[in-house]
Amino acid sequence: MNQVGNELYMNIANSYLINPSNYPIFPRNSIIFPKNGGAVFTNKKRILLNDALVDLNTGVFIYIIH
Numbered sequence: 001m002n003q004v005g006n007e008l009y010m011n012i013a014n015s016y017l018i019n020p021s022n023y024p025i026f027p028r029n030s031i032i033f034p035k036n037g038g039a040v041f042t043n044k045k046r047i048l049l050n051d052a053l054v055d056l057n058t059g060v061f062i063y064i065i066h
Helices: 037-042
Strands: 031-034 046-048 058-061
Touching: 031 037
Parallel strands: none
Antiparallel strands: 031 046, 031 058
């Protein structure tokens, strides 16, 4: 979240999985935010531009329109 280019949208990631089939994939346009530690108080939120995985320290709000 802290890299230049990730100010509003998640454009840049540090890690990638070759075969993510055993992990939950969150849909693009979901909002991610820190949920553990001191980062919670930074009030950071980012929008996923692509379907993505997140680590256990990250919360995800999935926006669904009916």
